[in-house]
Amino acid sequence: MSDLTIYGTTLSPFTRTVRMCLEEKEEAYRIYEYLPGSDEQKQEHPLGKVPAIRDADLHLYETLAICVYIDEEYASDPQLQPRDSVEKADMFQRISLYMDEGYSNIGPGLVIPRLFNPLMGKPVDEDRIKRALPRIKRYLTIADKELRGQRWMVGEEMSLADLFVAPAIYLMKRTPEGQELLSDLENLSAWYTNMTNVESFRETEPKFPGK
Ligand SMILES: N[C@@H](CCC(=O)N[C@@H](CS)C(=O)NCC(=O)O)C(=O)O
Structure with missing residues (x-):
């Protein structure tokens, strides 16, 4: 039984990845809804990013480190x-590519300006979205090709690679641009449909304010 606390907002795809890991392990946890950049979160992550965790005396930040620990x-x-070892290297390759080219474009380039800006009373940044779309398409096309019609990203079982990418695709699909991009990619669409049936994914679906 863990004594684990997550610091991070449930709307964050990285926080969702950590929650999915804990759901998969059937471990109870508490969550403190701290926003990125808040004074509270700067006590938990040196850059104020989410998520971070504490587990008894252990304090960890950065999603990959947290997930490997769990x-x-x-x-x-x-x-x-x-x-x-080859499958494990493949898993880290997918996660690394996702961090570098997937989230870094899908998050700040589409989900934040299209979905989160209005929630924070800010205007949608259309130019930012327009600039990000070609890079998002390039990343998704690689992810689609690497899936080769497989059920999971790597090997015969669900792995951290699936848990990292699915929460970002969930948010991306809530935008018209994301829906259109995904509709052209058969392997990624089928993989994502499969992920929507995974219990830990369903259990961690975020609630959008006002919805
Ligand atoms: N490298 C970090 C990335 C986490 C991250 O970028 N989280 C976003 C929210 S989904 C955040 O805190 N953004 C605020 C910022 O970049 O300052 C990790 O793996 O945990």
């Missing part, structure tokens, strides 16, 4: 990292 510290079933 996977290795808690229930061995399900295991969220492949045992096979």
Whole structure:
């Protein structure tokens, strides 16, 4: 039984990834809804990013570090990292590409300006979106090709790679541009439909203010 606390907003795809890991392990946790950049979150992450965790005396930030800790510290079933070294390298390759080219464009280039700006009373930044779309398309096309029609991103089981990418696709699909981009990509669409049936994904669906 963990004594784990997450610091981060449930609207954040990275916070959702951590929550999915804990749901998969059937571990209870508390969540403090701290916003990125808030004074509270700057106590938890040196850059004020979300999420961070505390587990007894342990304090961790950066989603990948947190997820590897949860996977290795808690229930061995399900295991969220492949045992096979080549598959494990493949998983980290997908996560690294997602961080560099996936989230970095989908988040600040589309989801924040189209979905979150209006929630914060800011105007939609159409220029920012227009500039990001070609890079988002390039990343999604690579992810689609690498799936090769497989059910999971890597190997025969769900892994951290799936848990990282699915929350961003969820947010992206809430924008008209994201829906259109995904509709052209058969492998990624089928994979995402499969992810929407995963219990930890369903259990962590964020609630949008006013919805
Ligand atoms: N490298 C960080 C990225 C986390 C991240 O970018 N979180 C976003 C919210 S989804 C955030 O805190 N953004 C605020 C910022 O970049 O200053 C991780 O893996 O945890």
